[in-house]
Amino acid sequence: MKQTHHTVFLQALGSRLRDLRRLRGLSQEELAWKADVELSQISRIERGVINTSIGQLLNIVDALDISLTEFFAFDQSVAGKP
Amino acid sequence: MKQTHHTVFLQALGSRLRDLRRLRGLSQEELAWKADVELSQISRIERGVINTSIGQLLNIVDALDISLTEFFAFDQSVAGKP
DNA sequence: AGAAAACAAAGCATATCTGCCTACATTTTT
DNA sequence: AAAAATGTAGGCAGATATGCTTTGTTTTCT
Numbered sequence: 001m002k003q004t005h006h007t008v009f010l011q012a013l014g015s016r017l018r019d020l021r022r023l024r025g026l027s028q029e030e031l032a033w034k035a036d037v038e039l040s041q042i043s044r045i046e047r048g049v050i051n052t053s054i055g056q057l058l059n060i061v062d063a064l065d066i067s068l069t070e071f072f073a074f075d076q077s078v079a080g081k082p
Numbered sequence: 083m084k085q086t087h088h089t090v091f092l093q094a095l096g097s098r099l100r101d102l103r104r105l106r107g108l109s110q111e112e113l114a115w116k117a118d119v120e121l122s123q124i125s126r127i128e129r130g131v132i133n134t135s136i137g138q139l140l141n142i143v144d145a146l147d148i149s150l151t152e153f154f155a156f157d158q159s160v161a162g163k164p
Numbered sequence: 165a166g167a168a169a170a171c172a173a174a175g176c177a178t179a180t181c182t183g184c185c186t187a188c189a190t191t192t193t194t
Numbered sequence: 195a196a197a198a199a200t201g202t203a204g205g206c207a208g209a210t211a212t213g214c215t216t217t218g219t220t221t222t223c224t
Contacts, residue, residue: 006137013136027200038183043202050181053211054095055088055133068154109170120213125172132211135181 011048016074018046020064034063093130098156100128102146117145 021031028046032039036059044050045060054068061071103113110128114121118141126132127142136150143153 006140009140010137029200039201040184040203041182044182047202051135051137052181053133053135054139055092056182057136058088058091069151072150072154111170121171122173122214123212126211129172131173134211138212 006051007048010051012074014046014048016071017060017064020066020071021046024064026064031060031063035060088133089130092133094156096128096130098153099142099146102148102153103128106146108146113142113145117142 021028026034028042029039031037032042035042035056037056041050041052041056042060045052045057057071058068061068064071103110108116110124111121113119114124117124119138123132123134123138124142127134127139139153140150143150146153
């Protein structure tokens with residue numbers, strides 16, 4: 001796996017994250033603080049420009065009071081198998 | 083987030099992966115090939131010694147014919163919120 | 165027990181991520 | 195319209211992941 005061509009997936013994931021964050025009325029800064037992640041990193045993830053780790057993503061979804069299972073239930077065609 | 087203290091989570095994730103792989107009668111090598119990931123990396127993930135990326139994990143769960151949503155539905159107390 | 169297959173472990177080089185910082189752009193509020 | 199808040203973008207250094215290889219261990223099969 002020399003290159004990651006996960007751009008579509010990562011962008012969908014970023015949108016999902018952004019939606020959930022806004023739904024909770026949080027700024028990127030507030031979420032960053034709650035999840036113990038850098039503000040710039042939240043921005044990168046939401047824009048889908050980075051392939052973050054599951055550990056860090058867990059921190060973030062925890063801060064959003066949601067499980068990974070629920071988090072990934074956003075688009076079957078993208079998030080997993082048909 | 084200087085350090086990752088996700089050891090418990092990563093080990094649970096590794097066990098989950100190993101279980102699913104064996105359930106399908108695949109060796110690490112076969113899964114590595116199907117998912118386009120290094121054999122040694124499959125080993126590291128299953129042992130929980132590495133905090134892999136969601137993109138790579140997606141490749142792997144795809145190779146197991148499962149969605150991320152289903153994959154993470156293994157332990158609510160670990161994978162996410164209560 | 166012996167052979168073969170499967171897995172673990174470790175080292176190395178390169179790629180990628182992540183935190184931190186600064187500057188700019190966009191949106192929201194007054 | 196101006197100010198304030200929010201988000202984007204970029205560079206940089208250090209940390210971490212990943213592919214690749216070799217060696218040793220454990221498991222499985224005969």
